[in-house]
Amino acid sequence: MPDNCAVEVMGLTKRFGDLVAVDKVSFCIPKGIVFSLLGPNGAGKTTTINMLSTLLKPTGGDAYIHGYSIIRDRGEVRQIIGLVPQDLTADDELTGWENVYIQAKLYGLPSGKAEEKTEEALRFMELWDHRKRRVSTYSGGMRRRLEIAMSLVNEPRVMFLDEPTLGLDVHSRRHLWGLIERLKEQGTTILLTTHYMEEAEYLADRIAIIDHGKIVVEDTPDGLKARIKGDRIYLRLGEEEAVSVVKALTEKGFNASLRNSDSIIVKVERSEEILPELISILQGRKLLEIRVVKPNLEEVFIELTGRGLRGEESFDSFKYRVMRRRMR
Amino acid sequence: MSGLIVLFERELKKWFGRRPVLFMSLVTPLIWIALFGKSFNLNALVNISAQSLIPPQLQGFIDPKVIEGMVKKALNKQLKSMFGTTDYFTFFASGMLVAFCIFQGAFGGVGVVFDKRLGYMRRILVTPVRRSYIFLAKLFGTLARISILSLLLLGTSIPLGFKFKPNLSIGDIIMPWVAVMLLSVFILSIYMVMAFYTDNQEVLFAASNLINLPLMFASNAIFPLKQMPGWLQTIAEYNPVTHAAYIVRYHLIGSPIPNYWESIIYLAASSTVLLAFSMYYSVRKMDMGV
Numbered sequence: 001m002p003d004n005c006a007v008e009v010m011g012l013t014k015r016f017g018d019l020v021a022v023d024k025v026s027f028c029i030p031k032g033i034v035f036s037l038l039g040p041n042g043a044g045k046t047t048t049i050n051m052l053s054t055l056l057k058p059t060g061g062d063a064y065i066h067g068y069s070i071i072r073d074r075g076e077v078r079q080i081i082g083l084v085p086q087d088l089t090a091d092d093e094l095t096g097w098e099n100v101y102i103q104a105k106l107y108g109l110p111s112g113k114a115e116e117k118t119e120e121a122l123r124f125m126e127l128w129d130h131r132k133r134r135v136s137t138y139s140g141g142m143r144r145r146l147e148i149a150m151s152l153v154n155e156p157r158v159m160f161l162d163e164p165t166l167g168l169d170v171h172s173r174r175h176l177w178g179l180i181e182r183l184k185e186q187g188t189t190i191l192l193t194t195h196y197m198e199e200a201e202y203l204a205d206r207i208a209i210i211d212h213g214k215i216v217v218e219d220t221p222d223g224l225k226a227r228i229k230g231d232r233i234y235l236r237l238g239e240e241e242a243v244s245v246v247k248a249l250t251e252k253g254f255n256a257s258l259r260n261s262d263s264i265i266v267k268v269e270r271s272e273e274i275l276p277e278l279i280s281i282l283q284g285r286k287l288l289e290i291r292v293v294k295p296n297l298e299e300v301f302i303e304l305t306g307r308g309l310r311g312e313e314s315f316d317s318f319k320y321r322v323m324r325r326r327m328r
Numbered sequence: 329m330s331g332l333i334v335l336f337e338r339e340l341k342k343w344f345g346r347r348p349v350l351f352m353s354l355v356t357p358l359i360w361i362a363l364f365g366k367s368f369n370l371n372a373l374v375n376i377s378a379q380s381l382i383p384p385q386l387q388g389f390i391d392p393k394v395i396e397g398m399v400k401k402a403l404n405k406q407l408k409s410m411f412g413t414t415d416y417f418t419f420f421a422s423g424m425l426v427a428f429c430i431f432q433g434a435f436g437g438v439g440v441v442f443d444k445r446l447g448y449m450r451r452i453l454v455t456p457v458r459r460s461y462i463f464l465a466k467l468f469g470t471l472a473r474i475s476i477l478s479l480l481l482l483g484t485s486i487p488l489g490f491k492f493k494p495n496l497s498i499g500d501i502i503m504p505w506v507a508v509m510l511l512s513v514f515i516l517s518i519y520m521v522m523a524f525y526t527d528n529q530e531v532l533f534a535a536s537n538l539i540n541l542p543l544m545f546a547s548n549a550i551f552p553l554k555q556m557p558g559w560l561q562t563i564a565e566y567n568p569v570t571h572a573a574y575i576v577r578y579h580l581i582g583s584p585i586p587n588y589w590e591s592i593i594y595l596a597a598s599s600t601v602l603l604a605f606s607m608y609y610s611v612r613k614m615d616m617g618v
Binding site: 087 | 335345447455456616
């Protein structure tokens with residue numbers, strides 16, 4: 001095992017009956033970086049995090065957190081990790097302070113030390129002034145910050161953040177990103193799952209794209225973007241025209257392909273220079289929409305998996321209502 | 329240990345923090361005792377007019393007071409042999425102490441389901457705290473709640489006419505509490521298994537209708553075994569609720585108990601067995617990932 005891996009995952013597999021949720025996943029997270037698992041809902045991100053944080057036993061494979069096996073050394077692993085789950089888990093009948101303090105005590109800290117760590121975590125997440133308020137009165141952003149504060153009390157060496165900004169507005173999301181960056185500056189290794197590509201792009205040093213339980217590719221954000229050389233031009237035409245337009249464009253030397261019955265994707269190096277020519281070729285055709293996309297992770301994802309990041313959500317109506325109520 | 333204590337404190341804080349729930353759970357025993365206990369007032373049956381019982385041809389020859397005394401005596405004798413006391417209210421109120429923990433025990437399980445559904449359970453499970461502490465904190469939290477409510481129930485019934493047996497000792501207060509705790513452990517163990525099995529609180533609500541009332545009625549909690557058909561008596565004799573009620577009544581109101589030690593041992597053993605299974609199952613579930 002390489003020494004610089006804070007998290008070393010080796011052939012990790014989880015089956016639920018016939019469904020293979022995570023399929024022989026392997027990766028290494030070097031110490032002190034933000035590593036992002038990017039993928040649509042149901043890709044296996046949360047299942048992977050649940051296994052790494054000892055909440056779920058793997059069906060196969062193993063993973064080591066600072067050398068401790070998630071199967072054999074669960075007690076040690078729990079001592080050095082922090083998990084911020086996707087759901088809002090804080091007890092909203094208690095105050096912010098009580099929620100964090102309970103966590104500190106669960107790590108076996110004596111009262112004095114637990115109080116100290118509680119204060120540190122609340123101050124770090126900028127919640128100290130609201131510590132005496134019941135969590136039910138917190139805003140969505142505050143609740144997300146509290147979730148992270150609750151995971152900081154044991155000074156984890158590895159933090160698992162499972163969709164930490166799910167459901168937040170842009171402002172609160174930016175704020176949280178800043179705090180996550182500060183965590184990283186303190187030397188914490190962070191594994192972040194997200195299906196917001198801008199989040200992965202902003203925070204992550206390395207990104208692994210996961211789909212159907214498998215890691216499709218792993219690279220730096222720039223490295224990933226470099227994989228799709230150039231821009232993408234999406235064209236939407238009348239249904240009967242798409243096929244013939246592809247043919248016409250291909251004859252002119254364009255890298256054009258049919259996306260579905262009425263839309264075409266044209267891969268070009270620099271769209272600015274190509275567009276005038278493209279439009280002149282399309283003269284007389286029934287062009288409904290033209291869209292230019294610069295290289296981004298969503299495009300990488302589509303390129304690699306053939307579909308977009310926003311899949312169907314798995315839906316628990318009860319959880320959804322609770323979440324809505326809590327996110328006021 | 330500090331993990332267990334802090335989780336136990338959470339249970340109590342949540343209970344005290346929910347003002348409407350706290351209010352209702354404090355008022356419920358009051359209402360039960362005042363309404364149910366007093367509406368089944370069998371003693372009123374004894375207050376009949378003796379005059380009407382005397383045939384016309386004997387009127388004047390017999391003193392109605394004598395008849396009244398005889399009828400009362402006969403009825404009281406009947407009541408005493410049925411309920412172990414001449415006072416149905418006292419019989420009922422002491423039975424309520426036992427029935428009450430059946431209902432409160434079910435609530436303990438519902439708390440687990442919500443902790444699971446709202447993700448709080450995952451939050452605790454990711455810490456190194458012992459899994460058995462998570463189980464025990466719920467158990468002790470529920471037992472503490474039942475202790476407070478039972479005391480209140482008993483306290484309420486005194487001004488309403490609860491008659492303790494003469495020469496009450498400290499042991500006569502402690503032993504009913506022990507019986508109530510053992511029965512609560514028995515009930516809560518059942519609900520904890522269900523709570524760790526399912527993610528749906530409706531299962532527990534449905535189960536409480538299925539389990540609670542039969543447990544209460546197939547016992548001597550509100551009606552004595554003597555009045556039941558044979559087959560029901562047999563069932564009731566195996567029902568831990570019956571044995572808890574025996575112990576409670578024996579100590580508080582001096583009702584006869586068929587076999588004191590048999591009741592204690594049966595109650596303790598059935599609670600222990602169920603608790604062991606329930607704790608084993610719950611910890612295993614937590615280990616596998618809830």
